[in-house]
Amino acid sequence: MDSAVATEKDVTLLEVLDRVLDKGVVVAGDLVISVADVDLIYVGLRVLLSSVETMERLRGSPLADVWNESTL
Amino acid sequence: MTALYATYCIIDSDGRVPEGITGLHGGVVWNLPYRGIGVVVSLLAGPVQDIVAGAVQHEAVVEQLMWTHTVLPMRFPTVFVSQEAILGMMSQRYDGFRENLGRLCHQVEFGIRVLWPVANCPAAQFRVQVPHESSGKQYMRERYRQYQCRQVLSEQADQFGRKLDAVLSEFVTAKRLRKTGAGAFAFDGVYLVDWDKGAAFRRAFAEARSCEPDFEYLLSGPWPPYSFVAG
Numbered sequence: 001m002d003s004a005v006a007t008e009k010d011v012t013l014l015e016v017l018d019r020v021l022d023k024g025v026v027v028a029g030d031l032v033i034s035v036a037d038v039d040l041i042y043v044g045l046r047v048l049l050s051s052v053e054t055m056e057r058l059r060g061s062p063l064a065d066v067w068n069e070s071t072l
Numbered sequence: 073m074t075a076l077y078a079t080y081c082i083i084d085s086d087g088r089v090p091e092g093i094t095g096l097h098g099g100v101v102w103n104l105p106y107r108g109i110g111v112v113v114s115l116l117a118g119p120v121q122d123i124v125a126g127a128v129q130h131e132a133v134v135e136q137l138m139w140t141h142t143v144l145p146m147r148f149p150t151v152f153v154s155q156e157a158i159l160g161m162m163s164q165r166y167d168g169f170r171e172n173l174g175r176l177c178h179q180v181e182f183g184i185r186v187l188w189p190v191a192n193c194p195a196a197q198f199r200v201q202v203p204h205e206s207s208g209k210q211y212m213r214e215r216y217r218q219y220q221c222r223q224v225l226s227e228q229a230d231q232f233g234r235k236l237d238a239v240l241s242e243f244v245t246a247k248r249l250r251k252t253g254a255g256a257f258a259f260d261g262v263y264l265v266d267w268d269k270g271a272a273f274r275r276a277f278a279e280a281r282s283c284e285p286d287f288e289y290l291l292s293g294p295w296p297p298y299s300f301v302a303g
Contacts, residue, residue, distance in 0.1 A: 013128070015183060015292045020127040023298035024145040025082060025169075027161050 076116035077152045080133045081296070082144040082162075084173045086110045090140060095133050096126055096149075104155060106162040109169060111146075112137060113158065120149050138296045142177045144169060145296045168303045176300060178267045179245055182293035184277065186236070186259035188225075189286040226253045232284070233259045239280040243273040248299050258287060262299045270294055 078096045083089070086105030089112060093101040099114035112133065120126040130148040137143050152158045162169070229252045236259055237249065246264040250257075265273045274291070281289050 012292065013124070015290075015295075016131050017124065017127055019295060019298040020131050020145070020148040021123075022147070023301070024147040025150075025165075025301050026147050027150055027165070 075153070076118070077113045077155065077158060078116045078120075078130075079146045079150045079152065079158065080112045080114070080130060081137060081146055082169050082173070083110050083112060083137060083141040084177070085141055089137060093133055093136050096120060096129050101133055104158060106159055107166060109162075109166075109173065111158055111162060116151060120151070123149075134296045138180070138294075142173050143296050144172050144176065144301050145298050165303075172301055172303070175302075176264075176297045179264050179297050179300070180267060180270060180294035181297045181299055182263045182265055182270075182273060182277075182291065183295065183299075184236075184240075184259065184261050184263070184292075185257050185290040186232070187256065187288040187290070188258050189288075222253070229253065229258045232287075233261075236280050236284075237261065239276050240273065243269045243276055246300055264297060264300045265294070267294075 078099070080095060080101065083103065085103065086108050087103065087110075089101060089103045095101045095114035097114075097117040099116060101112055101114045103110040104113050114133075127148050130146075134143055134145045152161075233249065233252070237247070240263060241247065244263040244265050247261060249259075249261040252258060252260050263273070277289075277291055281287075
């Protein structure tokens with residue numbers, strides 16, 4: 001019974017991930033896109049959608065780790 | 073620290089969303105209006121570290137809103153650093169969002185996947201079995217046998233899929249069927265269904281299932297219409 005419940009949960013989780021990570025409205029799908037004349041950066045799975053200028057300002061802040069990992 | 077905004081979905085309203093919905097990092101969810109529609113957002117304390125937990129929370133927010141609004145789910149994660157950037161995106165995509173909201177009003181999504189009966193599992197049939205001292209000819213013969221098996225299974229999947237789809241199509245607005253070939257699934261499809269036809273769709277599915285009981289069926293939904301957002 002427990003394993004059946006666990007399997008059901010796993011299946012449900014996979015269905016959720018299949019949709020949430022792969023479908024829906026996409027407004028950033030590449031490393032750099034431009035929206036309303038602002039350059040935006042999409043950083044891997046740990047996504048930050050940000051202007052280039054702002055990312056430069058964030059260097060040195062705790063968010064910089066994400067930036068550095070994603071650009072290695 | 074610079075504010076970050078997580079976005080969840082576009083909705084067909086510029087008014088308030090129900091209170092008490094929490095998003096990523098426990099942030100309060102609100103609607104950022106734009107020309108009669110809105111984008112549902114919450115403040116984010118920092119980068120999303122746990123992608124799986126974040127995805128589940130994202131989906132929970134969209135699911136709560138789908139019963140009170142027409143929703144266009146955003147792909148997770150979509151995070152902005154300013155409201156101006158969000159509104160810029162809304163400005164650029166406004167017409168498309170309007171079209172989608174009109175088309176997906178009162179529609180939900182169901183997913184159906186059907187697994188082959190265990191005895192007929194393609195993975196077991198197509199495992200490469202090359203003898204240790206096989207000649208090239210033996211190897212090619214084995215590969216040809218596998219190719220033939222795949223052809224047969226692919227045809228069986230098509231036949232099964234056509235029957236199942238014919239039963240379900242009566243109740244659906246739109247559908248996306250994936251070609252399964254000789255893969256793990258005998259059938260893999262998503263259906264867009266009007267709210268009012270959800271029960272009839274489920275009944276039709278149960279009936280079709282009972283006609284082919286050896287297969288294993290996975291029905292999921294109702295979901296927000298993730299697979300039917302265009303553009």
